[in-house]
Amino acid sequence: MTDTFSALSDPTRRVLLDRLSAEGGLTLTELGEGLPMTRQAVAKHLAVLEAAELVASRREGRCKRHYLNPLPLAKMARRWLARFEDVPLSTISGFSGARSVSRLGQGRTSAGAISAHS
The missing domain is CATH 1.10.10.10 (Winged helix-like DNA-binding domain superfamily/Winged helix DNA-binding domain)
Incomplete structure (x- = not known):
């Protein structure tokens, strides 16, 4: 790989x-x-x-x-990249944008919430 x-x-x-x-x-x-x-x-x-x-x-x-x-x-996508498709926000708690995401409430994705503050 x-x-x-x-x-x-x-x-x-x-x-x-x-x-x-x-x-x-x-x-x-x-x-x-x-x-x-x-x-x-x-x-x-x-x-x-x-x-x-x-x-x-x-x-x-x-x-x-x-x-x-x-x-x-395809092997790379299945074996390595697929692991990161649905990463829970709790796993990135040290990320500065994670706090902003949690304050925005439910229904927004982390990417959308973070880009909204960029």
């Missing part, structure tokens, strides 16, 4: 994943179109994504096509 977070930490790699999500089966040249970097730089970013298993590749003759592999992202 550390490889997944490291791979996702770079904005360029997220752009590449967005492109593969929108239109899978892209070549290295197609992935790099319009990006302000060399083909070699795109290849290095793609190698990081492949090492994290976020991208799967398949050879078609002389052409190598790349596809988004959503499984590592």
Whole structure:
């Protein structure tokens, strides 16, 4: 999972994943179109994504096509991020916004209450 977070930490790699999500089966040249970097730089970013298993590749003759592999992202969401979806306000009692949330009363989410005071 550390490889997944490291791979996702770079904005360029997220752009590449967005492109593969929108239109899978892209070549290295197609992935790099319009990006302000060399083909070699795109290849290095793609190698990081492949090492994290976020991208799967398949050879078609002389052409190598790349596809988004959503499984590592789904695993990360289930295993790690899901823990924080419904965090009770009592667990963040040290957070300065928590007191404001409790004073606002019922019916408001912590995000809405905190942003209202920002």
